[in-house]
Every structure is written in structure tokens, then in C-alpha cells.
Amino acid sequence: MPDILPDRHPAPEGVHTAFDAVYSWNYEPEIDALRTLYANALERQWIALKQLDWEREIDRESFSRTFSLGGVPVQETRFWRGLPAETRWEVARRSASFMLSNFLHGEQGALMVAAQLVAAVPHTDAKFYAATQTLDEARHVEVFAAYIRKLGCVQPIAPSLKALLDDVLATDDWKKKAVGMQVVTEGLALYSFRDMRNATEEPLLRELLTYVSRDEARHTGYGVKYLSAVVPTLSDAERAGIEDFAFEAARRLVDSRRGGTMRDSVFELWREAGVDPQVAFAELAKERATIAASMARTGGRRGPIRGFVIPTLKAIGLMSERVAARYDEMFRANFGEAFRPVRDDPTALPDDLEAWVERAS
Ligand SMILES: [Fe+2]
Ligand SMILES: [Fe+2]
Numbered sequence: 442m443p444d445i446l447p448d449r450h451p452a453p454e455g456v457h458t459a460f461d462a463v464y465s466w467n468y469e470p471e472i473d474a475l476r477t478l479y480a481n482a483l484e485r486q487w488i489a490l491k492q493l494d495w496e497r498e499i500d501r502e503s504f505s506r507t508f509s510l511g512g513v514p515v516q517e518t519r520f521w522r523g524l525p526a527e528t529r530w531e532v533a534r535r536s537a538s539f540m541l542s543n544f545l546h547g548e549q550g551a552l553m554v555a556a557q558l559v560a561a562v563p564h565t566d567a568k569f570y571a572a573t574q575t576l577d578e579a580r581h582v583e584v585f586a587a588y589i590r591k592l593g594c595v596q597p598i599a600p601s602l603k604a605l606l607d608d609v610l611a612t613d614d615w616k617k618k619a620v621g622m623q624v625v626t627e628g629l630a631l632y633s634f635r636d637m638r639n640a641t642e643e644p645l646l647r648e649l650l651t652y653v654s655r656d657e658a659r660h661t662g663y664g665v666k667y668l669s670a671v672v673p674t675l676s677d678a679e680r681a682g683i684e685d686f687a688f689e690a691a692r693r694l695v696d697s698r699r700g701g702t703m704r705d706s707v708f709e710l711w712r713e714a715g716v717d718p719q720v721a722f723a724e725l726a727k728e729r730a731t732i733a734a735s736m737a738r739t740g741g742r743r744g745p746i747r748g749f750v751i752p753t754l755k756a757i758g759l760m761s762e763r764v765a766a767r768y769d770e771m772f773r774a775n776f777g778e779a780f781r782p783v784r785d786d787p788t789a790l791p792d793d794l795e796a797w798v799e800r801a802s
Contacts, residue, residue, distance in 0.1 A: 451597070460613040462560035465568065474666040475566035482573035482659055489584045493649055499591050503642035505533035514640075518731055520724040524716065531714035536707050538589060539596045540637065543703075545585035546598040547630060550606035551660075552578035554622040561615035562667075570663050577656040584649050591645075599703055605693040608686075616671065616679075617686040623664025624753050625690040631657040632745035635798050651799065658794035661753065665790070668757045684764040687754055691746050696771050747772075747786060755788040 470476045505516075505526075515521045521529065555578050558571035589595050609621035634657060638650035672680060692699070708718035725732065751768070754760045760783070768783045791797035 456607050456610050458557070458610050458613075460557065460561050460615065460618070463563045463615075465563055465565045468565050470566060471564055472566045472667065472670050474670075475564070475570050475663070478659060478662055478666065479566065479569045479573060482570065482577070485655065485659070486573075486576070487580070487652055489580050489587070489649075489652075492652065493584070493645065495587060495645075497645050499645065500643050501530055503644075504537070504646070505530045514732060515725060518725060518728045520721065520728060528715055532711055532716060534592060535594070535710040535714050538592050538594045539599075539707055539710055540633075541585060541589050541592070542596040543599050543602055544630070544634070545582065545589060545595070547602055547606070547626065548578055548581040548585055550602075550610070551622065551626060551630070552582055554606075554609055554618060554626075557610065558615065558618060558622070561618060563615070564667075567663075567667055570667075574660055574663065577660070581653050581656065584653065588646065588649060599706055601693045601699075601703065605690050608690060608693070612686070614682075614686075616668070616675075616683050619664060619668060620683050620687045620754075620759065621690045623660060624668065624757070624759075625687055625694075625750055627657055627660045627664060628750040628753050629694065629745045631661050631794070631798075632749040638798070654798040655795050658798055662794055665753060665757055668759070672758045680759070681761070681763070684754075684759045684761060687750075687759055688764055688767055691750055691768070692771060695746055695775060697775055747783075749790075751783055751786050752788060752790055755786070756790055 524532070552575060555571050555574040559568050559575065562568055562571060605621070605626065609618055609626065612618055612621065631654060634650050634654045638647055638654055641647050641650070672683075675683070694703075697705075708721075711718050711721055751760065765783045769780075772780045772783070791800075
């Protein structure tokens, strides 16, 4: 068996889960949008070993030029260009392997949740679709593992992502599972993969992210179509419970009051590569104008939660005034009073998510 962590695989780890496996005795199409999505997913299957050229070496130069620091385009600054080429490569390699490792671990979580959904959802159409997603997620684990193997280092899962996946795996309510996976986690994945896909000029990475993101666009589509059909049938109390579950999932990713953020972990990697994060931070602060101009050129980056997850929750009717106030409190506490309310965020998602993946902004 290929080995991505030759000497230091952590031991397998269990999370206790309990939910009802549900038989559906109606085999006729019931939610047409899901049948269509299932048919679409069958058409769009791909084979990672055949479709991507794994013989290709990673193009180090374009790889080190195109990574970003949590959406901040550091590579366009004088500070970054002034670092020795070897240091730039080390920072890029470690930072990108952190991101990609978390993509990989997240894909494993998605694989297990998609398999749970096959059993947990009460509609045949939704079981069929979740079965195709299970296969998609296996392929995603396969391709990220293969790419990281070429980079030569895999990082452990970030604590916030692990906690999110544990919550989604453990809940016994299929609607919470669906919102936690198909809306919050898939939204995070789709936005982040697309962001990296459009930022990188490394050919193999760009190609694999294009394939993976197209699948993720369908997975998000499943969440939107399924939950949009189900949410209007729920009682107020049930809907509030699902809103709160989605909020807690998002909070795992955003709220630094709960401990180390992803960005803290990335700065630690800079230190390992020989760059003092505090010096880097101070130097980058001096170049704020360059960074702002670059971000304005690319349309700015709103981040996966504001840029995608919140609009999705709004679109499916899971953003009441009550829960919006909880988001506002969290964003203000983390990003300052000037942060505008969630009410002002867009409600509309791109019509064709697969096409959106390959649009530049
Ligand atoms: Fe995936
Ligand atoms: Fe997915």
C-alpha cells in the first residue's frame, strides 16, 4: 500500500456515532432536482489515475509564486521578493502542504459523512445522490494524497476542522448532518479549492483542483436543492435547531476566541521555514497599499463563510434574524465593530456552480 506518512502514521481514531438507518419504500422519483443531479453525477465521473498526468513533476517556481496567506497575496510584496528563493520555496511548500493536508483530511471526513447520508436520509433520490458523492469523495482523498506525496510532507488535521467533522459525524439528525456537511463543509471546500485553483499556476495542482471543484459544486448543489425542499416543511423549533447547528459549525472555523486559528498554524510554519512571523507581519503591514490594490484587482476575498456559506444558508431559508444576530456578534468580536452585518451579505449564489469554478472572480 502506498504510504504517505512512512514512519509516523498516527493511530486510527474513532468517533462514536449513532443515527437511524432509514428505509424508504418509495422507489419512484420524488424530488426531481435530486434525480437530475444524480444522473448528472453519473455522467461526470472521472478516473484520477487516467485523467491526470501523475508523471509530471511539481513546477516549483510557479508553485512558490502563487500561494497566498489566508487570501492575502504576499507574493506580490517587496518583502516576499526579497526573501531567498530557497526560503520562498520552503514557506510556500509548508504553507501549501498545510492547506492541502487539511483538504485531504476534510475529504476523508466528507467520504464518511456521505456514506452515512446514504443510510440516514429518508428519500430514495437523496440516497442515490449521496452514493455518487461517496465515490466522488473517495476519489478526492486519492488525488490529494497523491499530490501531497509529491510535495513530501503531510500535516496533521487542524483542530477546528477535526472538531467540525466530529460534530457532523456524531449528530443523529440527518438534517443537521446535511447542513453541516453539504452547506458548511462543502461550501468551505468549494470556495477554498476554487480560490487555490484560480491562484495557482502550478499545472498539476490547477488541473486536479478543477476536477475536484466541479464535483464539489454538485455536492453543494445537493445541499441547496435537498434542504430547500425540506426546510419549509419544518416546525419553527426544528428549523432553529438546524440554524444553530450550522452556526456552531461555522463558528468552529471563524471564532478565534475558541483557540488557535488556521492563520496561527500557518505562521508557525513560516517560523519553521526560517522566517520570523512577527517580522513578516510588520513588513507586510508596511505594504498594505500594495496588498489592498492587488486584492481590489481580483475582486477582493470575502472568505468562505461570508463569501459562500452565509449566502447559501440564506438561499435555503436558514438565516433568521435571530441567528443572524449570533453571526454579527461573532464577526464583530473577531474582526472589529466596523464589520458590516450579515443582513447585508448577498443572498444569491451563482446559477451554475460548475461554471463558476472556472470563472476568474
Ligand atoms: Fe470532496
Ligand atoms: Fe464534497
